[in-house]
Amino acid sequence: DGGITQSPKYLFRKEGQNVTLSCEQNLNHDAMYWYRQDPGQGLRLIYYSQIVNDFQKGDIAEGYSVSREKKESFPLTVTSAQKNPTAFYLCASSPRQGGFAEAFFGQGTRLTVV
Amino acid sequence: KQEVTQIPAALSVPEGENLVLNCSFTDSAIYNLQWFRQDPGKGLTSLLLIQSSQREQTSGRLNASLDKSSGRSTLYIAASQPGDSATYLCAVKNGGSQGNLIFGKGTKLSVKP
Numbered sequence: 001d002g003g004i005t006q007s008p009k010y011l012f013r014k015e016g017q018n019v020t021l022s023c024e025q026n027l028n029h030d031a032m033y034w035y036r037q038d039p040g041q042g043l044r045l046i047y048y049s050q051i052v053n054d055f056q057k058g059d060i061a062e063g064y065s066v067s068r069e070k071k072e073s074f075p076l077t078v079t080s081a082q083k084n085p086t087a088f089y090l091c092a093s094s095p096r097q098g099g100f101a102e103a104f105f106g107q108g109t110r111l112t113v114v
Numbered sequence: 115k116q117e118v119t120q121i122p123a124a125l126s127v128p129e130g131e132n133l134v135l136n137c138s139f140t141d142s143a144i145y146n147l148q149w150f151r152q153d154p155g156k157g158l159t160s161l162l163l164i165q166s167s168q169r170e171q172t173s174g175r176l177n178a179s180l181d182k183s184s185g186r187s188t189l190y191i192a193a194s195q196p197g198d199s200a201t202y203l204c205a206v207k208n209g210g211s212q213g214n215l216i217f218g219k220g221t222k223l224s225v226k227p
Binding site for chain 1 (some may be wrong): 118146148150156157158159160163165166203205207215216217218219220
């Protein structure tokens with residue numbers, strides 16, 4: 001089935017540790033996004049990518065990094081510089097950046113600092 | 115800066131009722147508006163997408179309307195069922211932000227049997 005796969009579903013990070021969240025899509029979409037969701041807040045954009053080897057910062061990029069080496073993959077690294085990383089992370093994709101395309105989301109990764 | 119507001123934040127109704135969820139946005143220069151459903155601990159499921167040139171979209175018991183000039187959208191759910199219990203999110207795709215979605219905080223719906 002076509003879709004967006006995020007892994008792992010749950011992730012635990014120790015203080016000072018970097019962790020990487022995986023996002024893979026087989027929808028042949030050009031654009032991919034990472035959002036963060038906190039209780040009582042709307043989704044906030046971390047990074048987005050329009051094409052392979054290109055990505056842009058969103059509203060809350062500090063403490064995060066991404067890569068886009070393949071069209072189907074857009075991993076997110078939460079670095080030790082992110083002081084409050086506990087949150088629910090959602091990956092999305094869209095056929096193309098901008099325009100009128102519909103966005104589709106994965107099932108999310110819950111990250112907890114221990 | 116685009117802001118999206120959803121009212122009410124929470125809603126509880128008995129099974130079988132028709133209900134309306136509201137979404138408002140401050141900048142009418144949008145490409146489209148999308149309604150999502152989110153179950154606890156899960157990702158977002160797209161329900162309806164309304165392009166800026168459209169007035170409404172329907173899927174089964176769901177009907178979404180869009181009044182771009184007034185910055186409002188409604189999601190109408192007919193004959194609600196306990197399985198409709200979830201958080202409903204509204205998001206607009208801005209023309210000026212390279213197509214990124216701007217989300218409201220959602221309406222948490224509970225349908226009682």
